[in-house]
Structures are given as C-alpha cells and as structure tokens.
Amino acid sequence: MKLRGRRLLSIVTAVGAAVGVLVVPAAVSTAADGHGHAGVRRVLDRAVTEGGLPGILAEVRDGDRRWFGTAGVADTGTGRQRRAQDRFRIGSTTKTFAATLVLQLAGEHRLSLDDTVEKWLPGMVHGNGHDGGRITVRQLLNQTSGIFNYALDPEMLRHYLGPEFLEHRFDGASPEQLVRIATSHPPAFAPGTDWGYSNTNFILAGMIVERVTGATFAGELARRITGPLGLTGTYLPRGDDPSIRGPHSRHYSRLNMPDPSARVYDVTEMNSSWAWTAGGMISTAGELNRFFGALLGGRLLPPAQQREMFTTVPTHGWIDDAAYGLGMSSVRLPCGTTVWGMGGAINGSWSYTYGTRDGRHLVATNVNGDWADGDFQPRNPIGVFTDVLRAEFCTGGSR
DSSP: OOBOTTSSOOOOOOOOOBOOOOOOOOOEEEESSOOOOHHHHHHHHHHHHTTOOSEEEEEEEETTEEEEEEEEOSOTTTOOOOOTTOBEEOGGGHHHHHHHHHHHHHHTTSSOTTSBHHHHSTTTSEETTEEGGGOBHHHHHTTOSOOOOGGGSHHHHHHHSSTTHHHHTTOOOOHHHHHHHHHTSOOSSOTTSSOOOOHHHHHHHHHHHHHHHSSOHHHHHIIIIIHHHTOTTOBOOOTTOOSOOSSBOOOEEOTTOOOTTOOOEEOOSOOOTTTHHHHOOEEOHHHHHHHHHHHHTTSSSOHHHHHHHTOOEEOOSSBTTEEEOSSOEEEEOTTSOEEEEEEEEETTEEEEEEEOTTSSEEEEEEESBSOOOTTOSSTTHHHHHHHHHHHHHTTTTTO
8 A cells, every 4th residue: 555645645734843863662552352462563663663753553442342552752852652642633534524524414404415516605616627516515525526636736835845834834724715726726627527635625525514504613523523422632623723732742744855864843733724624633543443433333424324425436646455435435455354444644643543344343543753764665654554454454453
C-alpha cells in the first residue's frame, strides 16, 4: 500500500521550534484481555527505532477486549510516554464524521443525496467550468464531483506545505474562501465521470450541514455523535483556536523535507480553520475505535443510509487496493482481508482507524511525526500503518 503524492495528505501544517532527539523507550502495553499482540508491538518498536518517529500508539478492540500499546515518546523534551487518553489531530478522518452527519440528515428526509449543491448553496460552486447545479451531495461524499482540491492550489501549497508554513502557522480561512480558491481552477473532470480526492467536497458538505440545520457544524457534531457516544475528547476546534484541549502528545514535523537529517519542528499549535470539515478534528485512539465501532455496527445510521455509505467506487492516485464510499474507505490487505475505516494526515500527526465490516475488531493507530525512515515504504507513516494492519488482521496481532 502506498501514498501517491499529496492526495492522502489532505491537511498539511507546521510551526517551528526545534526539538532534540532522545533515546526512546521500547513498546509498552496494557491489556485487559491478556493478549500481548506481539506482532503489533514489533511494528510499534520498529516505527521508532528504524522509522525514526518520535512516538506511536495503537489501540486494538476485539469484541469486549481492549489492548493499548505505545513506543517512543509524546514529548521529546521531557521523554514522557504516550498515553491512551492523549488527544491528537485526526486530519481526513474528519471526513467520516462529516459524511455521517449528512447521511443522518438524509435519513431524516431533510435533504436527499440526489440534491444538487446549487439547491443548498446557491451560486457557491461556479466559474472555470464548475457548476453546482450538476453536482449532487452524493458526489461530494464519494469524491466524484470533479471539484478542484483547494489544498493543491499553488499558494496554499506554499503556505501550508514546507518551510513557508513557519510564517503562516496561525493563518486561517473561511469555508467560502476555500471554495473560491477551488473554483478559481478548472475542475479535474466532469461530475460523476471519474474519482478524485478533493478536500473541497467536504468543506461543501460541512456548509450544507449548517445550511440544513441552521446550527454550527461543531454543534451538530456534539449533539448527534460525540455527545451520544460519550466522546469527550473528540471535537472540531472553534474558530481560530490553535490549541489541543486536554491531555495530548506533541506533534512533530520535518516540514515535508525528505532528507532524514532534516530539522524537526514542534507543530502542535496551529490554526486548523482552513481544514475545517475536511480535516480539522481532534480525537483519541479509543474514541476513534468507539466511533467506527458504532458506525460500522449500524448504530449511527438507518439501514438505507448505511448501505449508501458502504457503496464504494474505485479509486486511483490514492491508496493501493482501496475503494471509497461516502466518507468511508475499504482497503484490501495482502492476505486478502478487507478492512474498513479512514486515515488522516496533518503535519505532525498521522492516523489510521480500520476494522472488520461489523465493527467488532478495530485498530486505531497514530504517530506524532510525519515521516518514516528505514525500510518502511513509502517513506511516510502509511508504511507503518500498513504493517500494523497486516500484523493485526493477517498474521494475528497476539502472536
């Protein structure tokens, strides 16, 4: 499995204060089920000792059993280990929460997946070949709209990818500004004729949630999902708040520099308003597992909308052996097992949460660095995550 360029890296940010390198502890774990998950533990160790990452954590849930493991550190300055309650930025996993809200509204007949974007956001998507009257809500959620990805705009790339971010760490943008950036470029393809990862789709989805409900996205998220599920560490930052509330790991970045000797920066505090409903949320490993367990298990959506979410289309230029539904993806592992969930990336924090289709067996993994050295391929955390999934779902995490 490999990342193709910038497509999966949906939100990339960084801010600078150089950090040192410490000798880091080997993997430690806590287990309510008595299983050691030795295969996963080995990957966690390798991610730090060979991949050069500051720290990594993983939580496995299998039925009623829970296992948590970690290697490396949460803070290179103090040497503190990562903890199960640590919060981190989840990047594009935000898209699954956004899609769930839209599908709940569809289940309540407050909107239809066949509605056009123009119906809910008149005049918002137009210019340079974009036409919101030809794009449906479903096409936003399954990434077949063809709308240009604002994150790939050259100025956005300069500001949010690489060293220039050090000057723009607290810059933000409104959803309307992000859509205007997108529509200043021609579409990637005509609606419904192809597949292409675009953060703009989920900015528009968030705007539609607010238009339909008359409430903020963050408020609807709390009322409909995080509140009922008791996800007290999962939220979308409000406004320009650059902080991570509550206990959290520090986030570290090489600012997308490929050289293994590149300087590392602490990028924990950042304004993520420009990511918003495409990638701005914060959560924990345990709460991601709880959310995906409820979603995969059919406890958040009516049956019709559940079927819609898991109706996939082929992808390309993204992750090998993946398919994409409505804010939900599947990945076929080398052993033939298919897992369901989503990954997310933001400078300094990369995450993966995938599991079985019934939601009973899940693994959530996060690294607090945005690179991977050594034998991990590609040279970013995707190679680490792939090895975790293989260890848990192919070779057996307890062996």
